[in-house]
Amino acid sequence: xxxxxxxxxxxxxxxxxxxxxxxxxxxxxxxxxxxxxxxxxxxxxxxxxxxxxxxxxxxxxxxxxxxxxxxxxxxxxxxxxxxxxxxxxxxxxxxxxxxxxxxxxxxxxxxxxxxxxxxxxxxxxxxxxxxxxxxxxxxxxx
Amino acid sequence: xxxxxxxxxxxxxxxxxxxxxxxxxxxxxxxxxxxxxxxxxxxxxxxxxxxxxxxxxxxxxxxxxxxxxxxxxxxxxxxxxxxxxxxxxxxxxxxxxxxxxxxxxxxxxxxxxxxxxxxxxxxxxxxxxxxxxxxxxxxxxxxxxxxxxxxxxxxxxxxxxxxxxxxxxxxxxxxxxxxxxxxxxxxxxxxxxxxxxxxxxxxxxxxxxxxxxxxxxxxxxxxxxxxxxxxxxxxxxxxxxxxxxxxxxxxxxxxxxxxxxxxxxxxxxxxxxxxxxxxxxxxxxxxxxxxxxxxxxxxxxxx
Numbered sequence: 001x002x003x004x005x006x007x008x009x010x011x012x013x014x015x016x017x018x019x020x021x022x023x024x025x026x027x028x029x030x031x032x033x034x035x036x037x038x039x040x041x042x043x044x045x046x047x048x049x050x051x052x053x054x055x056x057x058x059x060x061x062x063x064x065x066x067x068x069x070x071x072x073x074x075x076x077x078x079x080x081x082x083x084x085x086x087x088x089x090x091x092x093x094x095x096x097x098x099x100x101x102x103x104x105x106x107x108x109x110x111x112x113x114x115x116x117x118x119x120x121x122x123x124x125x126x127x128x129x130x131x132x133x134x135x136x137x138x139x140x141x142x
Numbered sequence: 143x144x145x146x147x148x149x150x151x152x153x154x155x156x157x158x159x160x161x162x163x164x165x166x167x168x169x170x171x172x173x174x175x176x177x178x179x180x181x182x183x184x185x186x187x188x189x190x191x192x193x194x195x196x197x198x199x200x201x202x203x204x205x206x207x208x209x210x211x212x213x214x215x216x217x218x219x220x221x222x223x224x225x226x227x228x229x230x231x232x233x234x235x236x237x238x239x240x241x242x243x244x245x246x247x248x249x250x251x252x253x254x255x256x257x258x259x260x261x262x263x264x265x266x267x268x269x270x271x272x273x274x275x276x277x278x279x280x281x282x283x284x285x286x287x288x289x290x291x292x293x294x295x296x297x298x299x300x301x302x303x304x305x306x307x308x309x310x311x312x313x314x315x316x317x318x319x320x321x322x323x324x325x326x327x328x329x330x331x332x333x334x335x336x337x338x339x340x341x342x343x344x345x346x347x348x349x350x351x352x353x354x355x356x357x358x359x360x361x362x363x364x365x366x367x368x369x370x371x372x373x374x375x376x377x378x379x380x381x382x383x384x385x386x387x388x389x390x391x392x393x394x395x396x397x398x399x400x401x402x403x404x405x406x407x408x409x410x411x412x413x414x415x416x417x418x419x420x421x422x423x424x425x426x427x428x429x430x431x432x433x434x435x436x437x438x439x440x441x442x443x444x445x
Contacts, residue, residue, distance in 0.1 A: 088394045134441050
């Protein structure tokens with residue numbers, strides 16, 4: 001019997017909404033799977049597509065990007081840029097043979113701790129169903 | 143003592159060698175200090191047996207013969223230069239990484255519309271087998287410098303020879319193509335991406351801001367932006383600029399940055415992603431084998 005597959009997910013969370021939302025989930029003691037390794041950035045607009053590709057190359061089974069709801073971005077439009085970037089990147093990834101559901105962009109505000117937990121729960125299950133990262137020679141630094 | 147040069151093309155089109163000839167009269171003065179020992183595409187000499195100072199290797203490593211030649215020749219040279227985009231990054235042949243070797247052979251020898259091969263014979267005798275994937279030359283042999291370009295521009299080739307002759311390291315521009323481009327940028331945002339040939343471009347304005355897919359922001363300078371000067375969008379043959387690892391990822395950012403996001407003409411992200419017909423082929427036209435995900439992967443294999 002193979003070991004059960006635990007997805008390794010890298011989360012890029014913006015300082016103002018996503019990370020604060022994750023914090024709220026924590027301080028509210030909401031239970032959710034521990035598979036997401038959170039990386040705090042000042043804005044989801046800082047998420048260079050290279051970060052996502054590198055995470056996948058190094059063995060992440062999924063990448064979660066969380067920003068503020070449109071209109072709420074602390075830097076006005078960083079999240080809208082990322083929205084377009086992620087859409088293009090997902091298209092590119094599926095042309096490269098990856099399932100584009102491995103990359104997920106979500107808007108979660110600082111008051112949505114419950115939503116953060118629900119999104120993580122759902123995403124972990126989705127990636128679990130997709131199986132391990134199929135990139136050959138991924139360094140699997142998990 | 144003249145600097146002794148050898149030039150060889152692997153899986154290539156000979157365009158890089160012809161680019162050397164594009165130096166025209168200047169080659170005469172360069173030849174006072176250079177001695178070309180071996181350049182089968184340009185000169186009638188069948189093999190290189192002596193050692194040389196500099197080896198210019200162009201083309202991609204497509205089959206086992208290329209691999210062996212690359213190793214054998216580079217052992218004879220003090221300095222090896224990956225000459226042209228194929229050698230530097232994998233180049234156009236690198237897009238074959240989107241298919242399995244079997245798929246490539248079947249397409250070329252069996253299913254192309256004009257093929258008449260009823261017995262279904264695939265070449266196997268007396269031809270070197272293909273390498274499974276295209277990789278940049280530096281993953282096969284030790285490379286001292288990359289000289290990108292499809293083909294490298296004569297000005298760049300001249301500078302390369304001058305740097306080699308003076309004993310200095312060969313360096314490339316650290317800027318992006320946009321820094322060299324004379325077309326005017328106005329911070330205009332686009333609502334759709336045009337294919338080359340759609341509409342007529344304004345001859346003074348940035349092509350990307352007019353909606354044409356121009357790879358300038360994700361491409362190294364050094365070609366004097368000749369394509370945009372002729373109103374042809376940059377295809378990215380100079381490869382990614384300094385400190386950028388992945389040209390396609392940079393291009394994703396560039397397109398996202400020019401897409402309109404104001405209330406009135408906001409571009410739908412999903413729509414934006416469908417506006418480019420061939421995303422990988424456009425974003426990684428010359429650099430797929432040296433990108434972060436250098437070949438097609440298949441989901442579900444390791445389940």
